[in-house]
Amino acid sequence: MRYALPAAANPLISLFGFSLAGLLSASMLVEVVIGWPGVGPLLLEAILARDVYVVISAVMLSSVLVIFGNLVADLLLGATDPRIRTGVS
């Protein structure tokens, strides 16, 4: 475990950054089914209501979230992997 984790950390963190977008989509479906009042059902209602502005805001919000998540992942990668930090090729 002590030796496996550091080796596995690198791709794990990159995957985390990329998977955030997928998580948002998946959570939307779950929210709709169980009735949780999240951004997912809000977006769905806005589409049925043809409420353009809410749709724009929801999509923008989620993309900002994903970009931020990717940024955090990149920074984490730099923090954990000294090779990336110092730019060793």
Add this chain to the structure above:
Amino acid sequence: MRKSNQLRVAVYALIAVHAVMLLGGFIAPYDYAVQNREYSFVPPTRIHVIDRLGHFHIHPFIYELRYDSPEDIEEGEQVYPLRFLIWGAEYKLAGLLPGRIHLFGVDEPARIFLLGTDQYGRDQLSRLLRGGQISLLAGLMAAAMSIGIGLLFGMVAGYYGRLADEAVMRLAEVFMVLPWLYLLLAVKGFLPLNLGPTRGFLLVTLVIGLVGWARPARLIRGIVLTAKERNYVIAARGFGASDLYIFRRHILPQTMAVVLTQATLLVTTYSLSEMTLSFLGLGVNEPVPSWGNMLASLQQYHVLTSYWWMFAPAFPAILVFWGYYTVANSLQEPTQ
């Protein structure tokens, strides 16, 4: 199960499911939109070989449903043998050949509901087969479109490099960063409302395909970047071969492996996207079934707890997705 066995089973299963879907109109006993209003939420019809008096019949049969009241629908007295290759409602095999012969059925006025009925008394088996056609076809068409666009952009980006590369990659990143479901819903939200069933379906497929071209484009670009530097490509260029020729003859075959893997993965993703859209009410319209909108009725509590046969579309879907994933896995093995 050994890997190769798994792969073989998966391929057979996929072929079987697709064949069944292709022959959907023939296998289904009824039209998918016909409503039998006395038989709302009726459980699957039981096929018997031993009748009430204890006699064994070689020819399997069903009992007619007797309708007393909405809460009380039972098997009646009259025996209806199962008939094969029966004349029934019209359908179009694979969307092209009109036909009227169905694989099995029972004489009028009895009805055979092998997977029960929904709220409107529509035969769930017929809807499952038609829905499978819709969902799988949507997945295949959207994947084809996505791969097509991905190939185009990927090759342009990889081959021409620098400006084209930057432009395409930034555009791809925009599409990759947005959560696919949100993007899908947003695009669907701005489309006109009432198109006919075929145009509606095509539009849904188009939208799904358009949303997801970025990932295959990135991967293809990677392949093209390495392929571009191969000796024979440089040689061909030296000989004055046109770009189109080089694309077709040298680079395209290189990308095939990636394209195939991506295709199998994308078919499942896009099938699932279509099912999700229909589940949320934004996909194909009534009365056209899709595995998604067939499962949507399960959101109601009383359906979820009392009518177990409504879960039926989930199983072929799981089977198909497992099949495609297994194939994708074995395709990926050599490259890893």
Add this chain to the structure above:
Amino acid sequence: MTQFRVCRFSRTRFLIVPIAASLIAVTALLAITARAQADGELLTTNAEIGRAGGGLIVAQRIEPKTLNPVMALDIPSREVIWRMMADLVHINRQSQQTEPALAKAWKISSDGRRYTLTLRRGIRFSDGHPFDADDVVFSFQVYMDAKVGSPQRDLLLPGGKPIVVHKIDPYTVEFQLPQPYGPAERLFDSIAMLPRHILETNYKEGTFPETWQLNSRPEQIVGLGPFRLKEYVPGARVVLERNPYYWKSDRAGERLPYLERITFLFVGTDDAQVMRFQAGETDTINRISPDNYSALVKSQNGKYRLNDLGPGLEYNFIFFNLNDLNQKFPQISGKQAWFRDLNFRRAVSSAIDRPGIVRLVYGGRGTPLWEPVTPGNKLWLNSAVPKPPRNLDHARDLLKNAGFSWAQDGGLLAPGGERVAFSIMVAAGNASRVAMATIIQEDLRGLGIRIDIVPLEFRVMLDRVTQTFEYEAAIMGIASGDVDLNSDVNVWLSTGSTHLWHLHEVHPATAWEAEIDRLAQEQLISTQFKERKQLFDRIQELIADNLPIICLATPNILVAAKANLGNFRPAILEPYTLWNVEEFFWR
């Protein structure tokens, strides 16, 4: 010395008793008369005598939006507000007739235009402040003020002119109507009597529409209803406590209400409501869907009581866009040629399987409708209106006569040769109406008509029907507020604001619409029930014959309550269960 003391002591002791007794008697007498004065003239109910104590827990699907009776439009708000307010003349929800409330009696002048109401004396608001005619005048002033903009203002302007409210003495008020008005008595129901001492300043400042919100301080919200506001927890509940000054008592003289408090819980979905009720967490359900009702019937264990009250006043219908589009939507205008043909509408009506709708959408707990007045309206229903069963052949004949024909593949062709296909707009969230659309889609397939179902969010749909007119056909439902025609008159008058299929008519578009206008006006002015019934009957005939809307079905009102809740007498007028909450008690 000792002798003297003993003598005096015994004499005073002898007198102490009678003096004390008379003092006590006088105090008691004073107390009783004082209490009688504080009591005021109470209304005695006929309900079963119960015992005080306990609380009621009611679930609400959506939170109320306001606690202001003049501005409230939505049902959850009205449900909470009307447990805290009272009116002058009240419609008994069970008998559907008017009865005295804050006004103990009234006289009507011979020309039917002057109503003189006598108020009960000694009534106090929930904060103890006395109630008198000034409050009545103030309340009507607020309701009729155009700047306040109450949704009920229209009802108080019969013929467009306001009612003049005039105080004669502290307990008598005179109402002068601009014209004789048949349903005048029913006007007073749902006009809440507001506390002048609290709201007059806000009204004069012009901030009245914003007062009495959910987060207002409980002491600010003062009314004459059986309960008063105790607390509001956003997102969780509203709690009302017993109003000690309430002006009703039971036959034994005990002041009502029996219950100590009512808690309105915000629960979320219908399914969640039913589950909580089954678990015993809530005490009544105001409206149950047919599927949940069947589930409750199956799991009936004696702990609760289910009531199927029969048809209510709601009517669901499909209608076509007959508005003047002025070249705006050429595709829709083209189809209006079919929609305007009465034979086309009659054929569509003939093809619809109404019993099927009742069976599939309402689980059999409903009634098919061929006109907008339901069997729940026993007073005004015209039972002579024909109820033809589904007949596809008859429909085909009607279409043939109108010049329609059929193509090789069975599709219906219009007289001009185009294929007949149109879209039906429904509110996406309303499962019943979407189901009705699906059933009608299949029914019309039998005629060769292709239907597309377009689910849209409710407000967007309403916008299209009332503002932009961008739709072809739509399915909607209206729940009449009262049995009287007056509550829905804006649907039937050609100039009415809810004349949905053809809004903004300058002149009546057809002869029968003109006749309905005439009949409705006569009906409103007349004060004789027989005359009004004849006129209303004729209106119903005209609607069923000319089909501006094709009525489909009405659901039964389904309610439930715990078995040991006394005086639970649900009715088909809103609010179905809580209208007599002051009489509820726990056995």
